[in-house]
Amino acid sequence: MTTLQAVPDAALDQLFRNARTVHAFKPVPVTDQTLRALYDLVKWGPTAFNAQPARFVFVRSAEAKERLRPALSAGNTAQTLAAAVTVIVAHDTRFYEHLPHQFPAYDAKPIFEGNADAAQATAFRNGSLQGAYLVLAARALGLDAGPQSGFNADLVDKSFFPDGRWRTNFLVNLGVADPSGTFPRGPRLPFDEVAQIL
Template sequence: MAWDNVRAARAKGAVLDAHAIDIILGSARSHYAWTARPIDPALLQAIYDATAAGPTSMNSCPARFVFVQSSEGKAKLGAAVKPANFAKMADAPVTAIIAYDREFWRLLPELFPHDERRAIFADNPALAEETAFRNSTLQGAYFMIAARAYGLDVGAMSGFSNAVVDDAFFAGTSVRSNFLCNLGYADETALFAKLPRLPFAAACSVR
Protein backbone atom coordinates (compact mmCIF):
# COMPACT_ATOMS: atom_id res chain seq x y z
CA MET A 1 0.00 0.00 0.00
CA ALA A 2 1.05 3.59 -0.62
CA TRP A 3 1.41 4.42 3.07
CA ASP A 4 3.34 1.33 4.10
CA ASN A 5 6.77 2.89 3.67
CA VAL A 6 5.74 6.00 5.58
CA ARG A 7 4.32 4.00 8.46
CA ALA A 8 7.42 1.79 8.56
CA ALA A 9 9.71 4.83 8.66
CA ARG A 10 7.69 6.53 11.39
CA ALA A 11 7.63 3.35 13.43
CA LYS A 12 11.41 3.64 13.72
CA GLY A 13 11.09 7.17 15.08
CA ALA A 14 8.50 9.88 14.57
CA VAL A 15 11.01 12.76 14.43
CA LEU A 16 14.71 13.31 13.90
CA ASP A 17 16.65 13.76 17.10
CA ALA A 18 18.21 17.13 17.95
CA HIS A 19 21.66 15.94 16.86
CA ALA A 20 20.46 15.06 13.36
CA ILE A 21 18.67 18.39 12.95
CA ASP A 22 21.81 20.17 14.17
CA ILE A 23 23.91 18.44 11.49
CA ILE A 24 21.65 19.30 8.57
CA LEU A 25 20.47 22.76 9.64
CA GLY A 26 21.08 23.99 13.19
CA SER A 27 24.88 24.14 13.40
CA ALA A 28 25.53 23.49 9.71
CA ARG A 29 27.59 26.09 7.90
CA SER A 30 28.17 27.28 4.38
CA HIS A 31 31.78 26.47 3.55
CA TYR A 32 34.27 28.23 1.32
CA ALA A 33 37.51 26.30 1.85
CA TRP A 34 38.12 22.60 1.32
CA THR A 35 40.44 19.79 2.26
CA ALA A 36 41.88 17.49 -0.38
CA ARG A 37 39.81 14.50 0.83
CA PRO A 38 37.97 13.06 -2.19
CA ILE A 39 34.28 12.25 -2.35
CA ASP A 40 33.27 8.62 -2.78
CA PRO A 41 31.41 8.53 -6.14
CA ALA A 42 28.70 6.37 -4.53
CA LEU A 43 27.80 9.33 -2.32
CA LEU A 44 26.71 11.39 -5.32
CA GLN A 45 24.23 8.68 -6.28
CA ALA A 46 22.94 8.41 -2.70
CA ILE A 47 22.54 12.18 -2.40
CA TYR A 48 20.69 12.37 -5.69
CA ASP A 49 18.37 9.50 -4.73
CA ALA A 50 17.48 11.25 -1.46
CA THR A 51 16.98 14.54 -3.29
CA ALA A 52 14.73 12.99 -5.93
CA ALA A 53 12.42 11.68 -3.21
CA GLY A 54 11.50 15.24 -2.18
CA PRO A 55 8.20 16.74 -3.32
CA THR A 56 7.81 18.93 -6.40
CA SER A 57 4.77 20.40 -8.09
CA MET A 58 2.99 17.62 -10.03
CA ASN A 59 6.05 15.48 -9.30
CA SER A 60 7.64 17.45 -12.12
CA CYS A 61 11.26 16.85 -10.98
CA PRO A 62 12.68 19.62 -13.22
CA ALA A 63 16.12 19.79 -11.59
CA ARG A 64 19.13 18.48 -13.47
CA PHE A 65 22.52 18.04 -11.81
CA VAL A 66 25.98 18.21 -13.34
CA PHE A 67 28.80 17.14 -11.01
CA VAL A 68 31.90 18.99 -12.12
CA GLN A 69 35.14 17.47 -10.84
CA SER A 70 37.52 17.07 -13.78
CA SER A 71 40.17 19.70 -14.49
CA GLU A 72 38.52 20.33 -17.87
CA GLY A 73 35.11 20.82 -16.28
CA LYS A 74 36.51 23.08 -13.57
CA ALA A 75 38.25 25.20 -16.20
CA LYS A 76 34.98 25.70 -18.09
CA LEU A 77 33.16 26.53 -14.87
CA GLY A 78 35.96 28.83 -13.74
CA ALA A 79 35.32 31.06 -16.74
CA ALA A 80 31.84 31.75 -15.37
CA VAL A 81 32.48 32.49 -11.70
CA LYS A 82 33.40 35.85 -10.23
CA PRO A 83 37.06 36.18 -9.16
CA ALA A 84 36.11 36.16 -5.46
CA ASN A 85 34.47 32.77 -5.92
CA PHE A 86 37.08 31.10 -8.11
CA ALA A 87 39.12 29.45 -5.34
CA LYS A 88 35.99 28.25 -3.56
CA MET A 89 34.95 26.41 -6.71
CA ALA A 90 38.39 25.31 -7.90
CA ASP A 91 39.42 23.78 -4.56
CA ALA A 92 36.16 21.90 -3.95
CA PRO A 93 36.33 18.19 -4.87
CA VAL A 94 32.99 18.54 -6.68
CA THR A 95 30.94 21.51 -7.78
CA ALA A 96 27.34 20.68 -8.59
CA ILE A 97 25.51 22.74 -11.17
CA ILE A 98 21.90 22.72 -10.05
CA ALA A 99 20.00 23.33 -13.25
CA TYR A 100 16.46 22.95 -14.56
CA ASP A 101 14.88 21.62 -17.71
CA ARG A 102 12.36 24.06 -19.16
CA GLU A 103 10.82 21.13 -21.02
CA PHE A 104 10.40 19.00 -17.91
CA TRP A 105 6.75 18.65 -18.87
CA ARG A 106 7.63 16.18 -21.63
CA LEU A 107 8.25 13.57 -18.90
CA LEU A 108 4.97 14.17 -17.07
CA PRO A 109 3.30 11.07 -18.57
CA GLU A 110 5.94 9.04 -16.73
CA LEU A 111 6.15 11.13 -13.56
CA PHE A 112 2.48 12.19 -13.25
CA PRO A 113 0.69 9.40 -15.15
CA HIS A 114 -2.78 9.75 -13.64
CA ASP A 115 -3.56 13.08 -15.35
CA GLU A 116 -2.49 14.62 -18.66
CA ARG A 117 -0.89 18.00 -17.90
CA ARG A 118 1.59 18.56 -20.72
CA ALA A 119 -0.56 21.07 -22.61
CA ILE A 120 -0.59 23.42 -19.62
CA PHE A 121 3.13 23.97 -20.07
CA ALA A 122 3.62 23.27 -23.78
CA ASP A 123 1.30 26.18 -24.60
CA ASN A 124 2.72 28.48 -21.91
CA PRO A 125 6.54 28.68 -21.92
CA ALA A 126 6.55 31.38 -19.24
CA LEU A 127 4.66 29.11 -16.85
CA ALA A 128 7.00 26.23 -17.69
CA GLU A 129 10.02 28.43 -16.92
CA GLU A 130 8.54 29.67 -13.65
CA THR A 131 7.56 26.16 -12.54
CA ALA A 132 10.91 24.67 -13.48
CA PHE A 133 12.90 27.39 -11.74
CA ARG A 134 10.87 27.30 -8.53
CA ASN A 135 10.88 23.54 -8.21
CA SER A 136 14.54 23.14 -9.13
CA THR A 137 15.32 25.62 -6.36
CA LEU A 138 13.37 23.41 -3.97
CA GLN A 139 15.30 20.39 -5.20
CA GLY A 140 18.56 22.28 -4.76
CA ALA A 141 17.67 22.83 -1.11
CA TYR A 142 16.83 19.14 -0.70
CA PHE A 143 20.20 18.39 -2.30
CA MET A 144 22.11 20.48 0.23
CA ILE A 145 20.31 18.91 3.18
CA ALA A 146 20.86 15.41 1.75
CA ALA A 147 24.57 16.09 1.25
CA ARG A 148 24.91 17.20 4.86
CA ALA A 149 22.96 14.16 6.02
CA TYR A 150 25.49 11.97 4.22
CA GLY A 151 28.41 13.68 5.95
CA LEU A 152 29.50 16.19 3.33
CA ASP A 153 29.88 19.94 3.66
CA VAL A 154 28.30 22.31 1.16
CA GLY A 155 28.72 25.85 -0.05
CA ALA A 156 26.07 27.23 -2.38
CA MET A 157 27.13 29.97 -4.81
CA SER A 158 25.29 32.45 -6.98
CA GLY A 159 28.23 34.69 -7.94
CA PHE A 160 28.61 33.48 -11.52
CA SER A 161 27.34 34.09 -15.03
CA ASN A 162 24.39 31.84 -15.82
CA ALA A 163 24.82 32.65 -19.50
CA VAL A 164 28.43 31.43 -19.54
CA VAL A 165 27.53 28.25 -17.66
CA ASP A 166 24.60 27.58 -19.97
CA ASP A 167 26.74 28.08 -23.06
CA ALA A 168 29.50 25.82 -21.71
CA PHE A 169 27.38 23.00 -20.34
CA PHE A 170 23.87 23.19 -21.82
CA ALA A 171 24.18 24.66 -25.32
CA GLY A 172 21.53 23.37 -27.69
CA THR A 173 19.37 21.96 -24.88
CA SER A 174 16.33 23.09 -22.90
CA VAL A 175 18.35 23.01 -19.65
CA ARG A 176 19.42 26.20 -17.86
CA SER A 177 21.53 26.74 -14.74
CA ASN A 178 20.02 27.85 -11.44
CA PHE A 179 22.87 27.94 -8.89
CA LEU A 180 26.13 26.22 -7.99
CA CYS A 181 26.90 24.16 -4.91
CA ASN A 182 30.40 23.15 -3.86
CA LEU A 183 30.70 19.77 -2.16
CA GLY A 184 33.43 18.22 -0.08
CA TYR A 185 34.98 18.02 3.34
CA ALA A 186 35.53 21.54 4.59
CA ASP A 187 38.69 23.17 5.88
CA GLU A 188 37.09 24.40 9.07
CA THR A 189 40.00 26.70 9.91
CA ALA A 190 38.58 29.12 7.33
CA LEU A 191 35.25 29.52 9.12
CA PHE A 192 34.15 32.81 10.62
CA ALA A 193 31.45 33.42 13.22
CA LYS A 194 27.99 32.32 12.14
CA LEU A 195 25.87 35.26 11.10
CA PRO A 196 22.59 35.98 12.91
CA ARG A 197 19.19 34.82 11.69
CA LEU A 198 15.86 36.56 12.10
CA PRO A 199 13.97 35.42 15.20
CA PHE A 200 10.52 33.88 14.91
CA ALA A 201 8.76 37.11 15.88
CA ALA A 202 10.49 39.09 13.14
CA ALA A 203 9.96 36.61 10.31
CA CYS A 204 6.73 34.81 11.17
CA SER A 205 3.11 35.51 11.94
CA VAL A 206 0.25 33.27 13.00
CA ARG A 207 -3.20 34.26 11.80
Protein backbone atom coordinates in the same frame (compact mmCIF):
# COMPACT_ATOMS: atom_id res chain seq x y z
CA MET B 1 -3.81 11.78 19.50
CA THR B 2 -0.98 11.50 17.00
CA THR B 3 2.51 11.96 18.41
CA LEU B 4 5.02 13.70 16.16
CA GLN B 5 8.14 11.67 15.47
CA ALA B 6 10.99 14.16 15.22
CA VAL B 7 14.45 12.99 14.17
CA PRO B 8 17.07 13.03 16.93
CA ASP B 9 18.68 16.32 17.95
CA ALA B 10 22.00 15.13 16.54
CA ALA B 11 20.43 14.90 13.08
CA LEU B 12 18.87 18.36 13.42
CA ASP B 13 22.27 19.71 14.44
CA GLN B 14 23.93 18.11 11.42
CA LEU B 15 21.31 19.33 8.97
CA PHE B 16 20.63 22.80 10.38
CA ARG B 17 21.97 24.09 13.68
CA ASN B 18 25.66 23.22 13.33
CA ALA B 19 25.84 23.14 9.53
CA ARG B 20 27.58 26.04 7.82
CA THR B 21 28.04 27.43 4.33
CA VAL B 22 31.56 26.31 3.49
CA HIS B 23 34.15 28.57 1.82
CA ALA B 24 37.23 26.32 2.04
CA PHE B 25 37.69 22.61 1.51
CA LYS B 26 40.17 19.88 2.40
CA PRO B 27 41.53 17.77 -0.50
CA VAL B 28 39.19 14.84 0.20
CA PRO B 29 37.56 13.25 -2.87
CA VAL B 30 33.86 12.50 -3.26
CA THR B 31 33.16 9.19 -4.98
CA ASP B 32 30.70 8.28 -7.69
CA GLN B 33 28.94 6.09 -5.12
CA THR B 34 28.42 9.06 -2.81
CA LEU B 35 27.10 11.24 -5.64
CA ARG B 36 24.63 8.54 -6.64
CA ALA B 37 23.55 8.10 -3.02
CA LEU B 38 23.09 11.88 -2.85
CA TYR B 39 20.77 11.93 -5.84
CA ASP B 40 18.90 8.91 -4.51
CA LEU B 41 17.91 11.07 -1.52
CA VAL B 42 17.25 14.26 -3.48
CA LYS B 43 14.84 12.57 -5.89
CA TRP B 44 12.32 11.92 -3.10
CA GLY B 45 11.76 15.60 -2.32
CA PRO B 46 8.33 16.87 -3.42
CA THR B 47 7.85 18.91 -6.58
CA ALA B 48 4.71 20.19 -8.32
CA PHE B 49 3.10 17.45 -10.43
CA ASN B 50 6.09 15.28 -9.46
CA ALA B 51 7.79 17.19 -12.29
CA GLN B 52 11.37 16.98 -10.96
CA PRO B 53 12.65 19.71 -13.30
CA ALA B 54 16.10 20.03 -11.70
CA ARG B 55 19.12 18.72 -13.57
CA PHE B 56 22.48 18.23 -11.86
CA VAL B 57 25.94 18.31 -13.38
CA PHE B 58 28.63 17.12 -10.96
CA VAL B 59 31.75 19.02 -12.00
CA ARG B 60 34.62 17.05 -10.51
CA SER B 61 37.49 16.64 -12.96
CA ALA B 62 40.20 19.28 -13.36
CA GLU B 63 39.19 19.70 -17.00
CA ALA B 64 35.54 20.32 -16.13
CA LYS B 65 36.52 22.77 -13.36
CA GLU B 66 38.56 24.73 -15.93
CA ARG B 67 35.45 24.96 -18.13
CA LEU B 68 33.62 26.39 -15.14
CA ARG B 69 36.37 28.81 -14.06
CA PRO B 70 35.61 31.67 -16.53
CA ALA B 71 32.07 31.95 -15.14
CA LEU B 72 33.13 32.26 -11.48
CA SER B 73 33.39 35.52 -9.59
CA ALA B 74 36.83 36.35 -8.22
CA GLY B 75 35.68 35.75 -4.65
CA ASN B 76 34.33 32.27 -5.44
CA THR B 77 37.08 30.92 -7.69
CA ALA B 78 39.47 29.47 -5.10
CA GLN B 79 36.78 27.71 -3.07
CA THR B 80 35.14 26.27 -6.18
CA LEU B 81 38.41 24.91 -7.54
CA ALA B 82 39.25 23.45 -4.11
CA ALA B 83 35.88 21.73 -3.63
CA ALA B 84 35.82 18.03 -4.40
CA VAL B 85 32.73 18.58 -6.56
CA THR B 86 30.81 21.60 -7.78
CA VAL B 87 27.20 20.87 -8.66
CA ILE B 88 25.57 22.90 -11.39
CA VAL B 89 21.93 23.01 -10.32
CA ALA B 90 19.98 23.61 -13.51
CA HIS B 91 16.44 23.05 -14.69
CA ASP B 92 15.02 21.45 -17.82
CA THR B 93 12.94 23.98 -19.73
CA ARG B 94 10.95 21.11 -21.26
CA PHE B 95 10.46 19.12 -18.06
CA TYR B 96 6.78 18.72 -18.99
CA GLU B 97 7.68 16.16 -21.67
CA HIS B 98 8.22 13.68 -18.81
CA LEU B 99 4.91 14.39 -17.07
CA PRO B 100 2.87 11.59 -18.70
CA HIS B 101 5.23 9.11 -17.04
CA GLN B 102 5.97 10.98 -13.80
CA PHE B 103 2.44 12.24 -13.15
CA PRO B 104 -0.04 9.70 -14.52
CA ALA B 105 -2.99 10.97 -12.44
CA TYR B 106 -4.12 13.09 -15.39
CA ASP B 107 -2.66 14.78 -18.45
CA ALA B 108 -0.82 17.81 -17.02
CA LYS B 109 1.51 18.26 -19.98
CA PRO B 110 -0.75 20.75 -21.85
CA ILE B 111 -0.69 23.09 -18.84
CA PHE B 112 2.95 23.84 -19.61
CA GLU B 113 3.53 22.81 -23.22
CA GLY B 114 1.81 25.87 -24.64
CA ASN B 115 2.57 28.28 -21.82
CA ALA B 116 6.22 29.33 -21.64
CA ASP B 117 5.68 31.58 -18.59
CA ALA B 118 4.07 28.81 -16.55
CA ALA B 119 6.72 26.33 -17.62
CA GLN B 120 9.57 28.69 -16.68
CA ALA B 121 8.07 29.61 -13.30
CA THR B 122 7.41 25.96 -12.44
CA ALA B 123 10.83 24.77 -13.60
CA PHE B 124 12.66 27.50 -11.72
CA ARG B 125 10.65 27.25 -8.50
CA ASN B 126 10.71 23.48 -8.25
CA GLY B 127 14.28 23.18 -9.51
CA SER B 128 15.27 25.60 -6.73
CA LEU B 129 13.48 23.39 -4.23
CA GLN B 130 15.43 20.40 -5.49
CA GLY B 131 18.67 22.35 -5.15
CA ALA B 132 17.80 23.01 -1.50
CA TYR B 133 17.06 19.31 -1.04
CA LEU B 134 20.53 18.64 -2.47
CA VAL B 135 22.19 20.81 0.19
CA LEU B 136 20.31 19.05 3.00
CA ALA B 137 20.90 15.59 1.53
CA ALA B 138 24.62 16.34 1.24
CA ARG B 139 24.72 17.36 4.90
CA ALA B 140 22.80 14.22 5.83
CA LEU B 141 25.49 12.13 4.12
CA GLY B 142 28.26 13.91 6.01
CA LEU B 143 29.35 16.30 3.26
CA ASP B 144 29.77 20.03 3.67
CA ALA B 145 28.11 22.37 1.18
CA GLY B 146 28.71 25.86 -0.12
CA PRO B 147 25.85 27.07 -2.33
CA GLN B 148 26.62 30.16 -4.37
CA SER B 149 25.13 32.59 -6.82
CA GLY B 150 28.29 34.60 -7.47
CA PHE B 151 28.89 33.48 -11.03
CA ASN B 152 27.81 34.19 -14.59
CA ALA B 153 24.97 31.78 -15.43
CA ASP B 154 25.04 32.68 -19.13
CA LEU B 155 28.68 31.57 -19.38
CA VAL B 156 27.89 28.31 -17.60
CA ASP B 157 25.00 27.68 -19.99
CA LYS B 158 27.19 28.39 -23.03
CA SER B 159 29.85 25.98 -21.85
CA PHE B 160 27.74 23.16 -20.42
CA PHE B 161 24.27 23.51 -22.01
CA PRO B 162 24.80 24.98 -25.48
CA ASP B 163 21.52 23.59 -26.86
CA GLY B 164 19.59 25.83 -24.43
CA ARG B 165 17.29 23.17 -23.03
CA TRP B 166 18.85 23.15 -19.55
CA ARG B 167 19.41 26.46 -17.76
CA THR B 168 21.68 27.12 -14.81
CA ASN B 169 20.14 28.22 -11.53
CA PHE B 170 22.97 28.13 -8.95
CA LEU B 171 26.11 26.25 -7.93
CA VAL B 172 26.82 24.12 -4.87
CA ASN B 173 30.35 23.23 -3.81
CA LEU B 174 30.59 19.89 -1.99
CA GLY B 175 33.34 18.24 0.00
CA VAL B 176 34.90 18.21 3.45
CA ALA B 177 35.22 21.62 5.09
CA ASP B 178 38.53 23.19 5.98
CA PRO B 179 37.62 24.91 9.27
CA SER B 180 40.27 27.60 8.70
CA GLY B 181 38.06 29.04 5.97
CA THR B 182 34.84 29.06 7.98
CA PHE B 183 33.34 32.47 8.66
CA PRO B 184 31.66 33.23 12.01
CA ARG B 185 27.98 32.33 11.87
CA GLY B 186 25.75 35.26 10.99
CA PRO B 187 22.66 36.00 13.06
CA ARG B 188 19.26 34.70 12.07
CA LEU B 189 16.05 36.72 12.05
CA PRO B 190 13.62 35.92 14.90
CA PHE B 191 10.27 34.25 14.30
CA ASP B 192 8.18 37.34 15.09
CA GLU B 193 10.05 39.39 12.52
CA VAL B 194 9.55 37.03 9.60
CA ALA B 195 6.48 34.91 10.37
CA GLN B 196 2.82 35.13 11.31
CA ILE B 197 0.38 32.60 12.66
CA LEU B 198 -3.12 33.54 11.48
